[in-house]
Amino acid sequence: MAQAVPAEQKWWSGGKSPFNVEYGKLMMWYFLMSDAFTFGAFLISYGTIRFATNSWPDPNEVFQSFPGLGNGLPLMFVSLMTFILIISSVTMVLAVQAGHAMDKKSVVRNLVLTIIGGIAFLSCQAWEWAHLHHEGAWWGSNPFLNIDGTKATTNFTNFFFTITGFHGFHVFSGVVINIIMLIMTLNNVFERKGHYLMIEKAGLYWHFVDLVWVFVFTVFYLV
Amino acid sequence: MHQDDNTEITFHHEYDREASKKEVIKITVILSVITLVELALGFWMYLSHGNLGSFMITLIKGVILILMLAKAFYIVAYFMHLKHELKNMIMTIVVPLLLFVWFIIAFLYEGNSYKNLKNTYDPYHKEQSEIKVEKKEQGSKEHDPQAH
The missing domain is CATH 1.10.287 (Helix Hairpins)
Incomplete structure (x- = not known):
């Protein structure tokens, strides 16, 4: 469009921001909304296939191992993973709040805890994937029977690895973002800027990862 | 920037x-x-x-x-x-997500309908999906010492 726009024009700063939030935070929200549709499409296609299939493997049969404790413990390991993610979400909120109060020491401490939680979650997932792969489960290969004892298709493992993999990739990105935030905090970048609003955006992303896990955990492991 | x-x-x-x-x-x-x-x-x-x-x-x-x-x-x-x-901001995020209501109902209904039609008009598929695998096979898998 041939519009005469002065090079120096600042679109957002021209007046007050319409929603009284900064530009970056609003855009993070809209990015997360689009990401929600991506995950939603994945999960709904999983649900569609499950509704279109006569029988499906029982999650309590598939996910029943705990490292060091052996088999026959359904839901235990995934509960641990769920709580790790909830706790890391809590420490992230605390980091954001410490940022509001310009409390650098507390920001650093809570960011470190959040990063540790993220890495712990990824380690758990790595173990679970390795364990399932060992049992013969992978994309295109499903050793588990349906709950009624009939032969299952590979849909189950395909969806499981694709969706938990996509979520795990988000956790990984979140950990990388948090590490960058930690480095910036330690370098006093936010102190010089006068605000810690960047941590808030990273926090939104991290909570979104936790939010997606709420759905993945429920539809793959519980129902 | x-x-x-x-x-x-x-x-x-x-x-x-x-x-x-x-x-x-x-x-x-x-x-x-x-x-x-x-x-x-x-x-x-x-x-x-x-x-x-x-x-x-x-x-x-x-x-x-x-x-x-x-x-x-x-x-x-x-x-x-x-x-x-602010309420307006909440609305710009929550209202688009209402698409999920249609999305979920339509697709799950579709999946269920596909299953029923296939079971009705493809007896071979229904027969195949009711053959039980020998329980022994699964039992041996559970006692596989490598399954850790």
Whole structure:
């Protein structure tokens, strides 16, 4: 469009921001909304296939191992993973709040805890994937029977690895973002800027990862 | 950069660190309790070994899904702070998500319909999907020493 726009024009700063939030935070929200549709499409296609299939493997049969404790413990390991993610979400909120109060020491401490939680979650997932792969489960290969004892298709493992993999990739990105935030905090970048609003955006992303896990955990492991 | 954060005019919300901390603790407890209830329901289904009727199973699964939505609400509203934003902003995010209502109903209905039609008009498929695999095969897998 041939519009005469002065090079120096600042679109957002021209007046007050319409929603009284900064530009970056609003855009993070809209990015997360689009990401929600991506995950939603994945999960709904999983649900569609499950509704279109006569029988499906029982999650309590598939996910029943705990490292060091052996088999026959359904839901235990995934509960641990769920709580790790909830706790890391809590420490992230605390980091954001410490940022509001310009409390650098507390920001650093809570960011470190959040990063540790993220890495712990990824380690758990790595173990679970390795364990399932060992049992013969992978994309295109499903050793588990349906709950009624009939032969299952590979849909189950395909969806499981694709969706938990996509979520795990988000956790990984979140950990990388948090590490960058930690480095910036330690370098006093936010102190010089006068605000810690960047941590808030990273926090939104991290909570979104936790939010997606709420759905993945429920539809793959519980129902 | 096109613009600098410092030039922006946003009004800081009323901020009370102690009150915020209390809210975080409250939400953490709520999320943990909901998760524990979900797990209890999951164990109930597991330990009943199929003795629950199919209506009961559907009911429990429905309750678990409602609890899931409650957790999602608490995370978005309090941890992501959406509840404290301006109403117009909340609407630009929540209203598009209403598409999911159609999305979920339409696709699950479609999947179910596909299953029923296939079972009705493709007897071979139905027959094949009812052949049970020898239980022994699964048993041996469970006792596989390498399955760790």
